[in-house]
Amino acid sequence: MNNYIAVDIGASSGRLVKGTLHNEQIELQEIHRFDNSFAEKGGHHYWDVDYLFAEIIKGLQQAKQEGVDSCTLGIDTWGVDYVLLDDDGKRIHDVYAYRDGRTAQAADQLHQAISRSAVYSKTGIQEQPFNTLYQLYVHDSDQLSRAGQIVLVPDYLYYRLTGKIMNEMTNASTMQLLNLDTKEFDADLLALLKLRRDQFARLAAPGERLGMISPELQKRYDLPACELIVVPTHDTASAVVGVPAAQDKPWAYISSGTWSLLGVERSSPLNTPAAMEANYTNEWGAYGTFRFLKNIMGLWMIQEVRREAQNSHNYAELAALALEEEPFRHLVPCNDNRFLNPDSMIREIQNSCFETTGEAPQTIGQLARCIFDSLALTYRDSIHELQELTNETLEAIYIVGGGANNELLCKLTADIAGVEVMAGPAEATALGNIIVQMISMGEVPQLHDARRLVASSFKVKKFSPDPIQEQHEIFARWEQIKTKQIKSKR
Template sequence: MTKYSIAVDIGASSGRLILGYLESGLLHLKEIHRFENKIIKKSEFFCWDVDALFQEIKNGLKKCKRMGIQPDSIGIDTWAVDFVLLDEQDQRLTDAVSYRDPRTDGMMEEVFKLIPKEDLYFETGIQFQKFNTIYQLYSIKKNHPEILQKAKSFLMIPDYFNFLLTGKKANEYTNASSTQLVNAFTKKWNEELLDTLGINKEMFQEVQLPKTILGNLSEELVSELGFDMKVVLPATHDTGSAIISVPEEDETIYISSGTWSLIGVENHFPICVPQAMEYNFTNEGGMDHRFRFLKNIMGLWMIQEVKRNYHDEYSFADFVALAEEAKGFKAIVNVNDDRFLKPDNMIEEIRNYCRENNQPIPSTPGEVAKCVYDSLAASYQATVAEIEMIFEKKFERINVIGGGCQNEMLNRLIAEVTQKEVYAGPVEATAIGNIAAQLMALGEMNDIMEARSVIRKSFDVKKYMPLAALMN
């Protein structure tokens, strides 16, 4: 009998519920529900509206009921690092503050006074970014210590939704690893680190691995929805789910392309060496104790903000076409500069950077878009060089997955600047990986190798070659 799984995949700008099932050896997807997500200002902080998001999850499940679909399981993935704290009555002590909020400004340097930077990296293997959970929690400890004193439960965003679904608490491994509070080698919360920071380690839940069946829906939700199903932990960090869709090839570098660009390789052990720290690579947890050795790069967030600054006058496809027309324009910005994290106006910030660095200043929408795409490609090329230096080998191909893999201009740029074969697809990598984890938990797939084999057969992948290779 066919098993139906629902992937709830929530990103920075939207979320959706996607139905997945196996038929004739192929994985099939069907979008059930799509909804908006955005950062809102609540009192002094920029936050996610988790109440509205959970209502949309329920709205999507009610659509399933109306469509006559009975899901066997559900799995939730979101972005990393963000969380809520619950009191002893399981009420939220905090809003779900966004990683883009400036409350972490200066916190990384404060933490380094307690824990040397090198020690922190060698234990956790996590890239230094000012919005990591460790710095968010330290900001609360420093500015609102009364909140941490009352906190009884720490739940990351998908953990919190799972709690609302089942009444059960767990911290899923792939997302927990992004906090910079998990030991890379034991894969458990680093209690010594938490003690040093003065953060109550009792509020953290047991770390659970992807493919864990957390439980069934609460009685209250079964009554509201009219059906029951299992809640399965996929890789709840969206990139962790997306990487499941990458073919297992030793010569493959992946780029998970969306609001962020995550570029790296899958590895079977953490690489917590000085060179990896110097290049600021991360060792985030993956499926089956694998590691995502990668670097987090500012991604299509920049063009999303450019689109918003132009009052949505142009579509993403328009920006690609306009950038093609501006092919004679060339300016490169450092996409990882903090000034691009949450500027008041992305277009002006790009122009200011170019002005300050004596580069041509983009004046048209096409030139702005061309600058963004060229800058992203340049950052990818630099990161590929660093990966090859650390691994002491050349990689033959790059696999671009996620929504950004539909940008043909960017794919061609990547092939050209890296001089490598670029494979674009699958587009729905995150939802696919989420569903694959559920199907493995339900016994419909044996392991990640089988899952990847099915995924390769089920979804289209487009190939791009460097111009020199095409001419030979």
């Protein structure tokens, strides 16, 4: 029986998950879990990538202790954040976290030199203040000139394990530097940043067998004999691979975690002016696909509220408290940048509500209800946009990731959007990571077969839409709140 290990690292936690195929079922076992967060230093926010590497080593040691002598290994993390390496392969600078405030004005500054429409036409990537394009634009020019290689976080972790440099393409696409036509780094954008193509490693596709873990590491730490497989290193790209869409009817996905990524899988990009206006992105996916999706603020909001409340409730308790509250009383436009990294999420939500309606949520239950109602309404907006942009009627929405466990949010989404919701598996990201390893090693033929395997291996809960009382009034008030928010920005 082959052992496949997924290293799956998100913005708040990471884990190593072992997958095996037994009796035509995928079986998962969590081997090691660890916390993750960025930290403030000298007025900026950074990731501790040495810590992440050390935790991967700990997880592999644990796997060896549990009898795993050999395995394949794939790594996925979040996108956009990068590591600068000198000509000797040493880090030049700490790794900035994408929520750091240094890029607040970067987009406006960069687009004085090249228009937003020109960049979108080239890359198809939505404008987000934290995109790598904008991060590099404001990065110290001396450090950039000394960089022999610029790689994203998961590519760096692969490098630490194998000594081999590459830029995995699904994650590289989030940099807003890849050209949709040439399938390469865009020469004009590199020139604007005063960077060269040879400062970026070759693009590698999911499924490539990269090579064995460093013999030195294996011996020093008593690790399994690991063959590194290039997986979709952007966690959303792996999560989409793990969607159990075994049916042929048109479907969308919501990869629901710290962020909610809502979109469809396409065989070609859709970088039209209308798609740009709606701020949809065309990130590259596994096996020649594109993730046509929209970033929505996601469960970050409830994570921060919970943290500020000293973690006094778990997420199931927060959903139960929300269920007891009056629905749709308090609403906020989730994608407002004020919620990206506020000093206090609770205060920011309260201020937003007060600015638009004159009252604000006070209890933890009211805050949770505000977040879940607002997220569901934001999902509805994006689903309608998505159908208009693709000229396709969606018949199912698959919610995967941690948000699949939130039955209140899943049911709200079905009711408000008027579309059947299929929730699960929560482990879609690790599953997608492992599936690509299985396909690479020939144990599963192709993606379609893998998705059928996921559907038969894991429970997926269906939520059918029911009518909402006074929905027209709710939708009208939601539009007013969004309009007031836009006016207040001006």
